[in-house]
Structures are given as structure tokens and as C-alpha cells.
Amino acid sequence: MPQKTALLTSWRTPVAAGFLLLACSLASAQWVWMEGGRKVFSDTAPPASVPDKSIVKRPGGGGAPMLPPAAAAPSTPAEGEATAQAPATSTGAPQLPAGDKELEARKKQAEQAEEAKRKAEEQRIAKARSDNCARARQAKATMDSGVRLATTNAKGEREVMDDKARAAESRRLDDVVRSDCGPMPKAAQ
Known part of the structure; x- marks a missing residue:
């Protein structure tokens, strides 16, 4: 009987390790994106309405890096505090790089110049x-x-x-x- 137990445990260990590896690979094949100030985890791609800059993680490690847990996990209220959620602050949302802010400013300035030119022509x-x-x-x-x-x-x-x-x-x-x-x-x- 001891041989039978050894035989059973010898094949169970590799199978369990295989299942763990499969579970890890499935966990890494997840999409993560920000929607309404919260993270959405899914094994399917986000809808087309989600902008590319809001996608935090793509399957296979592509895309933007994950946000730090401090920025992603909201704190829970204490027993005596109200349970109503406060509106999302700018610290919970992903911050735009400085280059994007400059690009937006230049784009806005170009639009204003084009509008002024059009009005002058009119x-x-x-x-x-x-x-x-x-x-x-x-x-x-x-x-x-x-x-x-x-x-x-x-x-x-x-x-x-x-x-x-x-x-x-x-x-x-x-x-x-x-x-x-x-x-x-x-x-x-």
C-alpha cells in the first residue's frame, strides 16, 4: 500500500504545478482599464468607447504599466463615518505626462488662432x-x-x-x- 500512495502523490505534484502555471498564465491574460475613476478587470478587450490612454494593462504585458496600489485602491470609511462615496479626485485618475499637457496647450492655441483667422476673414x-x-x-x-x-x-x-x-x-x-x-x-x- 505505501507504494500506491507514493505513486499517487508523484503524479499529483506535477499536475498541481501545471494547474498553478495555467492559472498564472490566465491571470496574466487580463485586460485592465480605468472607467469612471475605478479599475475594470476583464479577460476580454474593453469596449471601443474606452480611449487607448485609459487602458492600464493588456494581455501579454503590453500597454501601460499597472497603477500603484495606493492610487488604485480607495480607502474604506471607518464605522462612524458616512458611507457615501466622495467624488473621484485627480489623485485616483492616471496623470497625463507633461508632454501631453504641452501638446494639448499647443493644440488649443492653434485652434484659437484658426478661429481668430476665420473670424477676421468673415x-x-x-x-x-x-x-x-x-x-x-x-x-x-x-x-x-x-x-x-x-x-x-x-x-x-x-x-x-x-x-x-x-x-x-x-x-x-x-x-x-x-x-x-x-x-x-x-x-x-
């Missing part, structure tokens, strides 16, 4: 439209007054506008008033 276009509108209205009023108007031709000679030229110029001025005196077209905005 103001320039609005001023040009306003000036064109005022000139077109003034010319249209002159055209409608019935006063004889003269233009200068390519040779520098003065020519009095006939009725046909006067009607064509009046139509052109009407188009300018319609385009520049109304609201800004959607394509230009």
Missing part, C-alpha cells in the same frame, strides 16, 4: 460686401434719377450713356444690390 468679407452694397445703391439711385450720365471709353473719350447701356447698367447694379445687400450666402459662411 469680417473682411462682410466689410467688402457692405462697401459694395453702399456703392451699388448710390449708383442705382443716380441711374434712376434720370440725369444724363457719361462714361469714358478705352481711348479715354467721354461717351454719353444711351438707353440700352443705361438699362444694362441698371440690371447689373440690381444684381449687385441683391447679392451684397442681402444676408450672407450659405456657401460663403
